[in-house]
Amino acid sequence: MDTALFTANNVWMMICTALVFFMHMGFSLLEAGLTRQKNTVNILFKNFFVITVGLLLYAIAGFNLMYPGFEEGATGFFKFAGWGIAPPEGGMTAAYASGGYTWWTDFLFQGMFAATAATIISGAVAERIKLEAFMLLAVLYVGIVYPIVGSWQWGGGFLSSWGFYDFAGSTLVHSVGGWAALITIYFLGARIGKYDSDGTSNPIFGHNMPLAAGGVLILWLGWFGFNGGSVLSADPAVTSLVLVTTSLAAAAGGIIATVFSHILYKNYDLTMFMNGVLGGLVAITAGADQMSTGEAMLVGAIGGIIVVLAIALLEKLKLDDPVGAIAVHLFAGMWGTLAVGIFGDMASTKQFMVQLAGVGIVGAFCVLSTLILVLSIKATIGLRVSREEEIGGLDDAEHGMSAYADFSVSKK
Amino acid sequence: MKKIEALIRKTQFEDVKNKLHDAGVTFFSHWDVTGIGNEKKGRVYRGVSYSTSAIERKMLSIVVNDDFVEPAVQAIIEAGGTGNIGDGKIFVLPVEEAYRVRTGEKGGDTLN
Numbered sequence: 329m330d331t332a333l334f335t336a337n338n339v340w341m342m343i344c345t346a347l348v349f350f351m352h353m354g355f356s357l358l359e360a361g362l363t364r365q366k367n368t369v370n371i372l373f374k375n376f377f378v379i380t381v382g383l384l385l386y387a388i389a390g391f392n393l394m395y396p397g398f399e400e401g402a403t404g405f406f407k408f409a410g411w412g413i414a415p416p417e418g419g420m421t422a423a424y425a426s427g428g429y430t431w432w433t434d435f436l437f438q439g440m441f442a443a444t445a446a447t448i449i450s451g452a453v454a455e456r457i458k459l460e461a462f463m464l465l466a467v468l469y470v471g472i473v474y475p476i477v478g479s480w481q482w483g484g485g486f487l488s489s490w491g492f493y494d495f496a497g498s499t500l501v502h503s504v505g506g507w508a509a510l511i512t513i514y515f516l517g518a519r520i521g522k523y524d525s526d527g528t529s530n531p532i533f534g535h536n537m538p539l540a541a542g543g544v545l546i547l548w549l550g551w552f553g554f555n556g557g558s559v560l561s562a563d564p565a566v567t568s569l570v571l572v573t574t575s576l577a578a579a580a581g582g583i584i585a586t587v588f589s590h591i592l593y594k595n596y597d598l599t600m601f602m603n604g605v606l607g608g609l610v611a612i613t614a615g616a617d618q619m620s621t622g623e624a625m626l627v628g629a630i631g632g633i634i635v636v637l638a639i640a641l642l643e644k645l646k647l648d649d650p651v652g653a654i655a656v657h658l659f660a661g662m663w664g665t666l667a668v669g670i671f672g673d674m675a676s677t678k679q680f681m682v683q684l685a686g687v688g689i690v691g692a693f694c695v696l697s698t699l700i701l702v703l704s705i706k707a708t709i710g711l712r713v714s715r716e717e718e719i720g721g722l723d724d725a726e727h728g729m730s731a732y733a734d735f736s737v738s739k740k
Numbered sequence: 741m742k743k744i745e746a747l748i749r750k751t752q753f754e755d756v757k758n759k760l761h762d763a764g765v766t767f768f769s770h771w772d773v774t775g776i777g778n779e780k781k782g783r784v785y786r787g788v789s790y791s792t793s794a795i796e797r798k799m800l801s802i803v804v805n806d807d808f809v810e811p812a813v814q815a816i817i818e819a820g821g822t823g824n825i826g827d828g829k830i831f832v833l834p835v836e837e838a839y840r841v842r843t844g845e846k847g848g849d850t851l852n
Contacts, residue, residue, distance in 0.1 A: 531785035593784040600786065640787050652786070 329427035340562035341429040341437055347553025348440040352379045352447065354546035359451040360731075361540025362599065362651040364532065366721025367455045368731030374450045374459070378466055382443025385471040387413050390442055391435055394475035395483045404485030406476060428561035437557055438482075441501055445474045448505025451651035453512050455519050455532075456718050459726045461711045465701055469508055473697045477504050477690055492686040493674055496558035498614030498664035499690050506658025507694035509649070515702050516711050518648030520718055529643055532650065537598060544602040548578050551609050555616045570616045574609065577616075577628025581608015581660075585632030592636065600636060603652040607635030610656055611664035614683075618672035627667045631660040662687050741835040741848055742809045744802040747773070748820040748828040753798045759819035760802070763811040768802040779826050797828060803835055805848045 356375040360368050389411060396407035418424055419431030429437070446466035453462060478500050480487040494500050523529055534540055555574045559566045585604020589597055611631030612624055619627060638655035642648075649655070665687050669680025705711055712718075717725035724730070748756055753770070760768070773796075780791040804812055813830055821827050840850040 529788045531788045531790050533785060589787065593787055593789070595784045597784065597786060636787070643787060 329422040331422070334422040334427045337427060337561045338429045338433055340567070341433045341557055341560070344553035344557025345433065345437040345440055347550045348437065348444075348557065349379075349550075351440075351547055351550030351554065352443065354543045354550055355444075355447045355451070356543070357539045357546065358543030358602070359454060359651050361536040361538070361543060362451075362534035363454045364721070365535040365731060366723055368535070368723060369727045369729045370459065370722035371450070371454055372731075373727065374462055374466075375447060377463055378443045378446045378450060378470070381463075381467060382446060382470045383439050385467065386439040386442045386475075387435070388471075390471060390475040391438060393472070394438065394442075394478040396479060398479075398484050404480060404483070404487075404489060407479070425560065441497065441554075442470055442474055444501050445505035445508070446470045448502065448653050448657045449509045449512060451653040452509035452649045453516055454650045455722065456712055457512075457516055458710060458713050459722070460709055461705050464705055464709070465508075465512065468701050469698070473508070473694065473701075474501075474504055477693060480690075481686070487686050487689070490682055490685070491679070492682050493618075493668050493679070494614045494665055494686070495616050495618070495668075496555045496613045498610055498661040499687055502610045502613065502657040502661035503665070503687065503690060504694055506654050506656075506661055507691055508698045510647070510654050510658060511695055511698040512702050512711075513647055513649060513654070515706055518646060519650070520715065522648045523646050527646075529646075534599065534650075540599070540602060544605055547606060548575075548609065551578070551613075555613060559617065566617055572621060573616045573619045573624035574612055576621055576624045577608040577612030577619075577631065578605050579608070580625040580628035581605055581611065581632035581635070583632070584629040585636050588633050589636045592640075599652070600639075603635050603639065603656055604632035606652075606656045607631040607660040610660040611667065613661075614664040615668040615672050615674070618668060618674050620672070623671040627664065627671055630667070631663055634659050634663050662691075741803060741805055741838055741851065743833045743835045744800070744804065744809065744812055744816075745831045745833065746800040746802070746816050746820070746828060747775070747797045747830075748800065748816065749822065749826070750796060750798050752820045752822065752827075755819040756800070756816055759815035760812060763808070763815040765802060765804060765808060765812045765815070768800055770798055770800045773797050773799045777826070795826070803838060803851060805851055 352375060356372055359371045363371055391413055392409035396409040398404040398407055413435055415431040424431055425434060446469055449465065479485045481492055481494055481500055519532060521530060522532055551574050552571055555570050556567050559570055582601050582605035585607060586596065586601045589600040608628030608631045611627050635655045638659035639652055642654060666680065666683050668674055669676065669683040713722060713725060775795050775797060776793055777795050779795050780793050782789065782791050802812060809832060816830055837846055838850045839846045
């Protein structure tokens with residue numbers, strides 16, 4: 329391959345790496361905005377922990393757990409290629425990865441993805457999880473569970489040999505995080521004041537809509553890298569198509585979620601608009617390179633409806649997810665993965681069954697792993713802060729800090 | 741000397757302030773208050789319906805000489821009323837003494 333093309337491909341992949349990194353800012357702002365002021369330092373701290381520790385773990389073991397190089401004919405369930413990272417022979421040449429990127433770019437791009445799974449948990453468990461419990465869960469989940477699941481598909485494991493398709497991770501990233509979030513909040517319980525003893529549900533308002541809105545727009549921007557980089561080269565036709573399908577799905581998800589939520593609740597809820605955009609993005613992620621523009625809009629729109637319905641369902645089940653992470657990442661993620669078997673170039677009954685099997689197997693493994701982790705943490709250091717700490721806010725209890733020390737907001 | 745405490749709608753505050761000025765009441769304190777009452781507003785946040793019984797109002801605290809009480813009260817009633825339930829309340833309380841901090845003088849003149 330010509331060096332200029334190799335260089336161009338690698339530059340695009342590094343830009344995408346930076347965009348995926350930027351998504352951590354999006355998550356931080358979204359989670360901070362949709363929770364209460366007294367827990368803002370705690371949310372930001374968790375997000376910093378996830379991106380720093382996630383990357384280190386990926387360098388120490390994650391990358392080699394996720395891309396271990398399964399032997400021909402192996403089941404491809406578990407293999408570890410050794411500690412640390414070092415480029416293989418020819419890792420910096422066009423011979424590696426068909427000239428799409430260098431080995432270093434490969435590591436960093438994948439490393440930026442890895443932390444996302446724990447960030448998804450962070451939002452759902454916000455405002456009542458013990459910081460140390462979260463850190464332990466994040467380390468074990470990002471360090472072990474995420475790369476093992478990833479190896480089944482992207483590492484060339486059994487799911488990929490079955491013909492399962494997950495372009496950029498509706499299942500491998502988003503649902504993996506979503507399952508852990510779901511199981512964790514089940515054992516964690518709802519925030520104090522969320523549900524009355526007679527079962528009435530109360531709203532707990534997010535404290536900063538501009539932060540949340542900025543976070544969502546940054547996530548959309550970051551998704552150009554998340555999906556665009558998953559082309560694994562700067563292939564002009566595929567990358568540009570992927571950016572178009574990604575954006576159309578986001579737009580359709582946002583609009584349809586808003587219209588649907590207005591039909592149900594008779595109000596224009598900005599947080600539903602934002603969750604709908606994210607639902608559209610998560611949904612298109614599995615098949616972003618397989619869809620026509622119309623199909624992308626449909627996949628995104630259904631993603632938006634699913635998010636609104638999933639938020640209502642979790643509310644009914646008294647599962648308290650302050651930011652809607654489970655509705656967005658788990659439910660829209662499962663939908664997006666199944667959608668590859670329904671819409672687009674790969675659609676067929678057989679493909680749908682493979683997608684369904686992939687969703688089910690990944691789900692079962694994530695649920696089981698999270699059960700073990702969460703129950704062990706609960707039995708040892710405990711999952712939840714005390715009632716006093718929760719009411720006083722985690723910023724004070726866990727950090728002795730305030731996010732807005734002497735800042736005040738005018739009252740109309 | 742009397743103290744007039746008035747709870748009024750936030751939306752009527754500018755009108756009330758102007759009417760009080762017209763009535764010769766040129767200084768008073770005001771602040772935002774939240775109270776509990778019969779008024780309930782149905783709302784929805786992320787699909788959860790709720791009704792808020794926390795009512796936001798403006799509280800005025802006005803100390804005047806006796807001859808200003810009636811005009812001030814009338815000004816608040818005129819400008820503060822919309823005809824709907826929840827327009828507010830006015831309380832008139834006796835004031836024993838008033839001092840001017842700068843000079844130490846006391847009595848009704850300190851209110852001018």
